[in-house]
Amino acid sequence: MKVTLQNLTKVFNSRVGKVKSSVTAVNDFCFEIEDGELIGLLGPSGCGKSTTLHLLSGLQKPTSGKIFFGDEDVTALPAESRGVGLVFQNYALYPHLTVLQNITFPLENRKGKDKLTKEQMVLRATEAAKLVQLENLLDRKPSELSGGQQQRVAIARALVKEPRILLLDEPLSNLDARLRLQTREEIRRIQRSTGVTTIFVTHDQEEAMSISDRIVVMKDGVIHQIDKPQAVYDDPINLFVAKFLGTPPINVFEGYIKNETLYIDNEALMPIANEADREVVIAIRPEGFTTESEGETVLTCGLTRVEVMGRDISIVATHDKCENVSIRAIVDADNLSCINGTTVRFGLKKHKVFVFEKESGERIRF
Numbered sequence: 001m002k003v004t005l006q007n008l009t010k011v012f013n014s015r016v017g018k019v020k021s022s023v024t025a026v027n028d029f030c031f032e033i034e035d036g037e038l039i040g041l042l043g044p045s046g047c048g049k050s051t052t053l054h055l056l057s058g059l060q061k062p063t064s065g066k067i068f069f070g071d072e073d074v075t076a077l078p079a080e081s082r083g084v085g086l087v088f089q090n091y092a093l094y095p096h097l098t099v100l101q102n103i104t105f106p107l108e109n110r111k112g113k114d115k116l117t118k119e120q121m122v123l124r125a126t127e128a129a130k131l132v133q134l135e136n137l138l139d140r141k142p143s144e145l146s147g148g149q150q151q152r153v154a155i156a157r158a159l160v161k162e163p164r165i166l167l168l169d170e171p172l173s174n175l176d177a178r179l180r181l182q183t184r185e186e187i188r189r190i191q192r193s194t195g196v197t198t199i200f201v202t203h204d205q206e207e208a209m210s211i212s213d214r215i216v217v218m219k220d221g222v223i224h225q226i227d228k229p230q231a232v233y234d235d236p237i238n239l240f241v242a243k244f245l246g247t248p249p250i251n252v253f254e255g256y257i258k259n260e261t262l263y264i265d266n267e268a269l270m271p272i273a274n275e276a277d278r279e280v281v282i283a284i285r286p287e288g289f290t291t292e293s294e295g296e297t298v299l300t301c302g303l304t305r306v307e308v309m310g311r312d313i314s315i316v317a318t319h320d321k322c323e324n325v326s327i328r329a330i331v332d333a334d335n336l337s338c339i340n341g342t343t344v345r346f347g348l349k350k351h352k353v354f355v356f357e358k359e360s361g362e363r364i365r366f
Helices: 049-057 099-107 118-131 147-159 177-194 205-211 229-234 239-244 333-338
Strands: 003-016 019-033 038-042 064-069 084-087 165-169 197-202 214-219 222-227 251-258 261-264 267-271 278-284 289-291 299-308 312-318 327-332 343-348 353-357
Touching: 003 049, 019 049, 019 222, 038 049, 038 205, 049 084, 049 165, 049 197, 084 147, 099 118, 099 147, 118 147, 118 177, 147 165, 147 177, 165 177, 177 197, 177 205, 197 205, 205 229, 214 229, 214 239, 222 229, 222 239, 239 278, 239 353, 251 327, 261 278, 267 299, 289 327, 327 333
Parallel strands: 038 197, 038 214, 084 165, 165 197
Antiparallel strands: 003 019, 003 064, 214 222, 251 261, 251 278, 261 267, 278 353, 289 343, 299 312, 299 343, 312 327
């Protein structure tokens, strides 16, 4: 099912004492989700991710704009008529019901031509349970399940309705690290096997990048960038996106352009043609550093320590012009022997160096 958002806006009004105020949670959203895509809505807390999901589900009404499922305008359609499967962060399972009863619950209130017999409901629920690999746990109560199993019950309950779209609201937040990894792999497997259009909300960039076909990076209710995960990582549109994606985080420096050359402190990094002299922000991915001999260096940093990771090594360093507490450079372990003393000399991979306007944070391409 193709999903289209046209100029979607949601404003919440509030009052503090006698003073009225408003917060724009979603600001003029315009984008299309293709049939069968898994889209990740990614951004910090308060950026409007969950509000967007609630607008899609019908739990909240937009202040302005329209929502289309295929060619159907569903903006004013009530939640129960949209054919949406919604999975919450806290599972929202009925503790007194078994797994089978939890999964069949959405089918029990169907009426008219959509009404199912008990046998049909059990069959549908069993098929959904098989899809999430819970067919052997149908008689258990939620309290007898692990966190990951409970989340899979919630997904099965959403899928049993055969929804037009599936909405996942931070479904992995309550799981430990190992279960998060396992469950996100399960979500991707289930989505591929069903082909249902899915919107996945998370503040964890690793989650979004690992399972999404495309990611939507948001901040303060505004879309900053939409693209495939690797494309957003390799080609961030502004400083916010560059800083939000990446583990370890991108290294950010105060820099400047002078005589069409890019500088950090008094060290020339690389030419940057057709740009006026001014102060800028320079961001370098951890894998954008190389270890170079003294004659080839372009950036000198204070060496703090070296962390051996097997195939790679992480060089932890400092620089007066870096806004990060520590610089982290990921280089090949074969270069370990050339790192010694109190300083480290880096070369740079040009395609891993990004330059931004100091005030606006917009990207300067060179």
